[in-house]
Amino acid sequence: MLTLQFIPYSEIGSLDSEQKINKLLRLAKEDKIVVVEGKLKAEEEAKLIQKTMEQINSKFKGLEICDVNSDAIGEGIMNKLRNGIARLLIGERMGMTIIGPASVIKEIKKDPNKIRLFTKDVKKRRGRGKIKGGN
């Protein structure tokens, strides 16, 4: 069974980077796919990768991460300005971030128009831990 957990911005907006990363990593290690309202800062993503690497072992293989940007790269100046003001007013709650354990998520495919999340075959995952899996 897959568990999908939504975390609203109000739940992590007041946390500092360290607390935010620890929370997300803890949930992913509980085999949950987490959908977070808002985006992590670039530095937070890098820190999350570093922390993930520190904790990788034969059971925990790491994460799949993907963020969805509402102020997409390459937009015009006016849109960027508008998004900047919105960010000042409501915080980094624009867009969303999907984080899940690599043992559950096979791949997240993202292109400008859609995001596809492929999970691993649960039976195979629980069985001999083989890497092969269906979508």
Place this chain on the structure above:
Amino acid sequence: MVVHKIGAWFGRFFSKLFLRKKKVRLGFYGPVNAGKSTLANKICKDWIGEEMSVVSKIPHETREIKVKEMVRIKSGGKELDFNLVDTPGIATKIDYQDFMKYKLSEKQAKERAKEATKGVIEAIKWLENVDCVLVILDATANPYDQVNITIIGNLAARNIPVLIVANKTDLKKSSIKRIESAFPQYKVIGLSARKGTNMKKFYKELFNLVR
């Protein structure tokens, strides 16, 4: 934020002023198996006649930072001294079982995975120690991968100049345009590090980057 940006601008101004005297620390960043070490080797081979890194089809071949000092590159009648910093590929997951597909024993695979995790941590730490960066992407792969976005986002946050290299253009499925449309605010240069194609244009863009 404003003070930081002004500081960074002054830093860049003075580094440009003294650029001819100092060596440029050029970082090679990117996801796993994008061809960072192949490109670093090609540059070294072109200018000092020797390679700096071992390359392999097995992911995470580079698991430590490799530095090659004093590589003098000439382009357009100018010359610059570079310290090349080849970094391990950045990844969000490492599974030792993946290495066993390449006929490594379980013990070897686990050891490689352990070293690879340390390599990723080191690569991220080294972002503080480079003057400008080549982000090497596999032109046959999806450029919207989060690792690419995280690397480029971190370089932008640190005001580090970036040139995106769309590598493996010799392969049929490669697309420079796909990378250009994913990162429209960056200069993208297509090349094949393995075959050594488009290197002249690459060196020209490299000099534009550090100017």
